[in-house]
Amino acid sequence: MxxxxxxxxxxxxxxxxxxxxxxxxxxxxxxxxQVAKNSITALIGPNGAGKSTLMKATLGLARVTRGSVxxxxxxxxxxxxYQRAQRGMCLIPEGRAITGT
Numbered sequence: 001m002x003x004x005x006x007x008x009x010x011x012x013x014x015x016x017x018x019x020x021x022x023x024x025x026x027x028x029x030x031x032x033x034q035v036a037k038n039s040i041t042a043l044i045g046p047n048g049a050g051k052s053t054l055m056k057a058t059l060g061l062a063r064v065t066r067g068s069v070x071x072x073x074x075x076x077x078x079x080x081x082y083q084r085a086q087r088g089m090c091l092i093p094e095g096r097a098i099t100g101t
Contacts, residue, residue: 010073012037013058018067020057026065027053037072052093059091060084 013035021027027050035041043051056062058069060081069076076084 010070011035012039012072014068014070014073015054015058016068016070018054018057018064018069020053020062020064020067022053022062027062028057031067055091059089061091 011034013033015031015033018028018031018033019026020031031050031054033054043054045051053062057064060076060079060083064077071084071087071089076087079087
């Protein structure tokens with residue numbers, strides 16, 4: 001489903017000039033990212049690089065102070081995490097527990 005205001009040539013996800021963080025701490029500064037439709041994308045980097053904060057900002061779980069987040073061409077900055085989840089967005093964090101079978 002394509003949200004209203006989108007176009008068919010828009011990326012699935014676009015983040016432009018994102019500044020985000022927690023409380024008074026800014027973790028992300030001027031981040032730009034596009035994820036093409038029907039693609040598999042990996043976000044890799046060292047501990048403390050901001051990967052989790054970027055994902056949380058995408059999902060509305062970390063405060064974005066500047067910039068825009070768009071899903072299939074439609075801005076979603078003003079949507080709650082719940083509303084973003086209704087549009088198909090989710091985060092499945094890595095667990096630290098290792099279980100054997």
